Amino acid sequence: MSRKNVIADRSTLGHKMGYALRNPGKIPGYLKRAGRDRWLRLRYPDHVSYYRAVMKHDTANSPEAAVGSATHDRWLALGKMQFDYLVSHGLQPGDRMLDIGCGNLRAGWWFIDYLDTGNYYGIDISPDILVAAQETLARQRLQAKLPHLTPVRDLTFTFLPDAHFRVVHAHSVFSHSPLHVIDECLAHVGRILTADGWFDFTFDRTEGKEHHVLREDFYYRTETLIAVAEKHGLKARFMDDWEKQPHGQSKIRVTHEEARGVDGVRR
Structure with missing residues (x-):
């Protein structure tokens, strides 16, 4: 297993002080985030409501920054990277795909363009970012592909049919989720996966103490997930080949227990 994307404990005082000394210009931004975190945690004690409020605030400033892209070029590159990876692992136009935390379609518009009409399903806890997703859809002239864009309150997928999706995808979702939210997703995703389907998710990886920074960024050991x-x-299983991508997160692929030979390539 590669150590490329292993992240040190960012919750320690030593790390925070060292980072502040190296990046003094980022101190005001961090203090602003910390203040927002305290206020929102008091107002929204459950995590989904809390993070929905975070996304509302961030989306109002910049939808592309809200999904973690500092520039438009980076937004385009990260979306294309996700698309190329899944296609290289066997995603076909005829597959039905569920994109958890689809955001403003950073990767979604590539998938919508590639997949057959109606085969893309994007869900997100943030209605505000889904409005931005509609704007991306119109800007890319993909309305005729009839994607499904749905706001959700949780990750139980109760409105979706059994064994419907060959590919389920969650990029930079679990990196913002406490363990009980991840557990909820994994408890229900098997029901909506086809027998030969797979679920790819990224996460922020640590090999030390699992921790979080504010309530926005969570760091897990591979074996825990x-x-x-x-x-x-x-x-x-841990996806070693993802570590070659220009992205700081790691990736795990989940399949049905009986489908041990499934690796995302049609047999």
């Missing part, structure tokens, strides 16, 4: 998947009867 694999154990959660296995608890729900799923098979999970």
Whole structure:
């Protein structure tokens, strides 16, 4: 397993002081985020409501920055990177795909353009970012592909049919989720996956103490997330080839337990 994307404990005082000394210009921004965090945690004690409020605020400033892209060029590059990776692993135009945390369609518009009409389903907890997604859809002239863009309150997928999706995808979702939200997703995703389907998710990886910074960024050990998947009867494996991508997160692929040979390529 590559150590490329392993992240140190960013919650420690030593790390914070060292980072501040190296990046003094970022101190005001961090203090502003910390103040917002305290206020929103008092107002929204459950995490989904809390992070929905974070996204509302960030989307109002910049939808592309709200999904983690500092520039438009970076927004385009990160979306294309996700698209190229899944296509290289066997995503076909005829597949139905669920994009969890689809945001403003940074990757979604590439998938919508590629997949057959109606085969893309994007969900997000933030209605505000889904409005931005509609704007992306119109800007890319992809209305005729009839994608499904749906706001959700949780990750139980109760409105979706059994064994419907060959590919489920969650990029930079679990990196902003406490463990009980991840557990909820993994408890229900198997129901909507086809027998040969797979679920790819990225996460911020640490090999030390698991921790979070404010309530926005969460860092997990690989074995913790694999154990959660296995608890729900799923098979999970670390995707070493993803570590070659120009992105700081790591990736795990989940499949049905009985589909041990599935690696995203049609047999």
